[in-house]
Amino acid sequence: MVYNLATSVVTEQDLQAIAENLKQVTWEKALPAVIIVIAGIILIRLLMKIFRRLLEKTDRIEKTLHTFILSAVRVFLVVILVVIVASQLGIDMSAILVVIGVLVLAFSMAAEGILSNIASGLMILISRPFNVGDLIEVEDTFGMVEQITFNYIKVRLLDKKAVYIPNKNISVSKLKNYINDGIVRVEVDVEASYNSRVEDVTKALMEASDIPCVLKDPERSIAITNYGDNAIKYQLRMFVKPEDYGIAKGRVMANIHRTFEENNVEFTYPHIVVHNSDR
16 A cells, blocks of 8 residues: 555555455454444444533633543544454454545644634633633734634624634734733823813822722722823723623723813814924
8 A cells, every 4th residue: 555645645455455354344343343343333323422511610721621531532432442343343444544644634734713713712722811701902902802702803892793713823922911800991181271270180190090890999090101292101000890881991091171161171283382482
């Protein structure tokens, strides 16, 4: 038998060898083989049921990974059963393995993108950089993870649109996970004029963020992030539950206009000051 891996060709001799093996099967060999198949199927089902219960009891393995593990174990057990049956029938497995090898190689070449997604999905499920319910940012997409599969992840945007991102894209992209201990930090950047006191701006931002969905613990904080050409840049930091992220940020942004006016905080805008000196 000759198998050319470079050209993925099964020769005629390989097919003839398989045919010769099948001709050698007799009833004396077939009857025990049938019994082995029936017993093997029953045993595989029993082992799969036990293994499934063990997976359900552990919390260390992502539930999405259970299907993949069970499928891999089932394939492994079936392969063992096939080898045992073939040995009972007196079949030379080398010729059959050649054909299987060609089919596997052809499939892997045709489904390269799918296999890449599956491999990346497996790494995501094992390393667990994020879980369902986390707020993530990847490929300029920001939203809550709703589903993790072997091909893609489903992300729900703040406007309720769904985005499906292939796993292979995630594995090569910069990923941000905003969830920490079940809460997410919301950052609101604003600018205020140099004419406004820092105390007044701080008071206005605290009042604007005093809404029910903003958590009291951890406490809110305000920081000066930069001194610009025309304004001082502030950042309000607060914590909310993941599902309240969009609502909290929207309400605070709407409240800031009102609280700035109430505390005499001046909004700024790009402008140029021209000094005219007399000669």
